[in-house]
Amino acid sequence: MARFTFNLPDIGEGIAEAEIVDWHVKVGDTVDEDDRLADMMTDKATVEMESPVAGKVVEIAGEVGDTIAIGAMLVVIETEGAAAEADAAPAPKAEEVEERIEVETSDASDADDAVAAEKPSPHQGKGRSALSMSKGAEGVGDVSDVPQTPTLSPEGEREKKVLASPAVRARARDLGVDLAEVKPAEDGRIRHADLDAFLSYNAGSGFSPAGRTRADEEIKVIGLRKRIAQNMAESKRNIPHFSYVEECDVTELERLRADLNANRGNKPKLTMLPLLIAAICRTLPDFPMINARYDDEAGVVTRHGAVHLGMATQTDRGLMVPVIRDAQAKNLWQLAREIGRLAEAARDGSAKSEELSGSTLTLTSLGPLGGVATTPVINRPEVAIIGPNRIIERPMFVPDGMGGDRIEKRKLMNVSISCDHRVVDGYDAASFVQALKKLLETPVLLLAD
The missing domain is CATH 3.30.559.10 (Chloramphenicol acetyltransferase-like domain)
Incomplete structure (x- = not known):
């Protein structure tokens, strides 16, 4: 086994560092070549980092929100090859990662938690651009790739028709809120802000979701x-x-x-x-x-x-x-x-x-x-x-x-x-x-x- 160090490449002229806005892997994960590792944000763009090798992730550079210098270690991958541990992935030039540049960052709580079975993303293909500044970044994939789902109860069927991320669904269940009663945003997807508005609107009407008050949340400011x-x-x-x-x-x-x-x-x-x-x-x-x-x-x-x-x-x-x-x-x-x-x-x-x-x-x-x-x-x-x-x-x-x-x-x-x-x-x-x-x-x- 050998250890392959993937350094953060030069992702734009004059760029000295980039912020980690999302990890797609964690220590212990197995990745294939071209699998997404992380999304890095500079002053002008967000870039998808893809693995140049296949293997097991044994080390990552930091947490979401941390800043990494160009040329510094991003991920260490244990491979089957005979490369020496000191060998590091060469930093590709900016033009080599150009097609992976996003115009702006995506929000980890909504875009990356989007329900794939409802709206599969067209940006899951390898080496493709993933423009995702705002709503509408998701697309409809090939329906033949969507697995068949079991028959749902009437309540489950109604919940399935509501567009919302898993995080929003889980929070609504914890609060005892029926998402079908929540007014969604213009694109039809219910987000945390829509759920907040529903709770605020009903606060004076005696509505008490599942007999509980809303739990405190700590949200890291990133991207x-x-x-x-x-x-x-x-x-x-x-x-x-x-x-x-x-x-x-x-x-x-x-x-x-x-x-x-x-x-x-x-x-x-x-x-x-x-x-x-x-x-x-x-x-x-x-x-x-x-x-x-x-x-x-x-x-x-x-x-x-x-x-x-x-x-x-x-x-x-x-x-x-x-x-x-x-x-x-x-x-x-x-x-x-x-x-x-x-x-x-x-x-x-x-x-x-x-x-x-x-x-x-x-x-x-x-x-x-x-x-x-x-x-x-x-x-x-x-x-x-x-x-x-x-x-x-x-x-x-x-x-x-x-x-x-x-x-x-x-x-x-x-x-x-x-x-x-x-x-x-x-x-x-x-x-x-x-x-x-x-x-x-x-x-x-x-x-x-």
Whole structure:
């Protein structure tokens, strides 16, 4: 028997280390050549590490969440060959592992626990790309490969039809919750957050699952969630934020949107976002300090001419920011198509790395959950982030055309902006939002050349 040491290979230019986000083996496991060993996450990607040899795993480098240097031991495998113990697996070059790169990390509690019998993953083949940033990463495999299951009782049959990971099913059973009564996410799969929402909603109605309270949980922060935590902490630690909020009357903007949608033909349906982005792009040329990036180490502010707009997108595994390139050069329909395409790519895992970087300004929207006002955290090294809030209807005094006022129901939306006070003065931020407000309240200007 011989011991084969597999070192962490060079998985990208300039990458010095990677984080262990998932182990697919443990000490004592037997692996075949090309079996998945671990998923390693760098600043830009998650890479599947596959075994170059067959044998028995006798040592692994660390636990999920640990950071391993490039070239350091990842796994030691006991093989049948005659290789010396000191022989280590040569580190393949970045291009040799390119097809195993994921755009972003997968969540170990949901994606890796997905029910294979319900939705077999298309990424189980050897040496294939496994894009898995968000929901939709699972696929339907060849039904001939799915083993036949025994006949279930009516209760078991109903539970089987519910899409949920084994971890969620086990937790629901422990709590005495029927998963059929829990409202799932948009993709139809029930996750821990959906179970939490069910328990919270029923907390005041006397619902007590199996006579127990929810047990404490310790969840290790790893992968994308860890990256988000680090980025947000760095942003708040290094950037002196200030926020400004203004109320905008978007009644006429909503009428314009309805008219455009009524005559759109085969064009995509317009939401508020394309109109808001168009207004932002028309306003920015007079306020170049908003569309900028600040390299605080070099002490250089770069004011960008083109608007590469980051679009904060919530996915099952965390917040992604796909980028609309040259947003200022796109019309409303092109913006609508790009918004839909990038949002779907972020959620189904098909977004490319270049579509997730290089933004000059970020827009974050919670849609109907937008609240009255928000104070979003800046996407460093940008210097500003804009957040539209929920549209509400309220009575307002409006001119009656005869020198007086009348009360009318109007649609109102607050627009928030957070800025880096090292680069953007409060007066500039307020002036920018007031100019943006004028466009939103007089939307015919958006259609003018």
